[in-house]
Amino acid sequence: xxxxxxxxxxxxxxxxxxxxxxxxxxxxxxKFKKFQWLRKYTFEKVEPEDYVYRLDYNEENKDExxxxxxxxxxxxxxxxxxxxxxxxxxxxxxxxxxxxxIFSDRDSKLNMIKKVxxxxxxxxxxxxxxxxxxxxxxxxxxxxxxxxxxxxxxxYALFMAFLLGISVHNVIKLNKLIAEMQNPLDEK
Numbered sequence: 001x002x003x004x005x006x007x008x009x010x011x012x013x014x015x016x017x018x019x020x021x022x023x024x025x026x027x028x029x030x031k032f033k034k035f036q037w038l039r040k041y042t043f044e045k046v047e048p049e050d051y052v053y054r055l056d057y058n059e060e061n062k063d064e065x066x067x068x069x070x071x072x073x074x075x076x077x078x079x080x081x082x083x084x085x086x087x088x089x090x091x092x093x094x095x096x097x098x099x100x101x102i103f104s105d106r107d108s109k110l111n112m113i114k115k116v117x118x119x120x121x122x123x124x125x126x127x128x129x130x131x132x133x134x135x136x137x138x139x140x141x142x143x144x145x146x147x148x149x150x151x152x153x154x155x156y157a158l159f160m161a162f163l164l165g166i167s168v169h170n171v172i173k174l175n176k177l178i179a180e181m182q183n184p185l186d187e188k
Contacts, residue, residue: 001044001045002044002045003033003042003043003044003045004030004042004043004045005040005041005042005043006025006040006041006043007038007039007040007041008021008039008041009039010039011166011169011170012116012119012120012123012170013116013117013120013169013170013171013173013174013177014170014173015055015057015085015116016177018055019053019054019055022041022053022087022089023050023051023052023053025041025043026046026048026049026050026051026053026089027048027049027050027051028048029045029046029047029048030043030044030045030046031043031044031045031046031051032053032079032087032089033079034079034080035080035082035087049091050091050092051089051090051091051092052089052090052091052092052093052100053087053088053089054076054087054088054089054101054102055085055086055087055088056085056086056088056102056112057084057085057086057112057115057116057119058084058086059084059115059119067086068086071086071088071102074102075090075099076088076089076090076102077089077090084119088102106181109181110178110181110182113174113177113178113181114178116174117170117171117174117175117178120167120170120171120174121171123167124164124167124168124171127160127163127164127167128164130160131157131160131164
């Protein structure tokens with residue numbers, strides 16, 4: 001069976017883009033099989049079909065069997081779990097658009113997005129605290145004239161700024177999505 005691997009990065013707030021990417025691959029004849037660390041998506045060659053892919057963020061692993069059964073009862077095929085994200089798909093319905101969603105109402109989807117946002121904020125907090133604590137310790141403990149120290153500090157500061165930038169971008173994107181869902185009739 002022919003397979004292909006695509007390396008692609010989607011951030012925590014990019015789950016809608018990831019769903020669209022998986023749908024496009026399937027409509028081009030590449031069915032999603034698995035996702036691995038380092039952002040490796042594995043696809044299997046199939047006949048092009050219109051499938052809907054949905055991701056659900058679920059940190060509660062208490063009754064995973066029952067959780068998955070609910071999706072199965074609604075016609076969703078469980079593909080895999082990666083960390084706290086569950087991947088599902090089903091053949092696209094052109095008759096009833098609501099069949100293409102895993103959430104029965106807007107509030108359920110909104111709650112899931114809020115959980116993702118809080119997770120991002122929890123990731124962001126230690127980055128900020130560690131950055132300030134590290135800088136305080138480093139600046140008070142090392143000579144600022146040491147070239148090695150300056151290079152390491154600059155690289156560290158750039159890395160922390162990069163992580164913080166991703167986190168801020170994700171929070172802004174999730175907040176925008178929440179606002180759009182809470183006010184669906186507002187102009188975009």
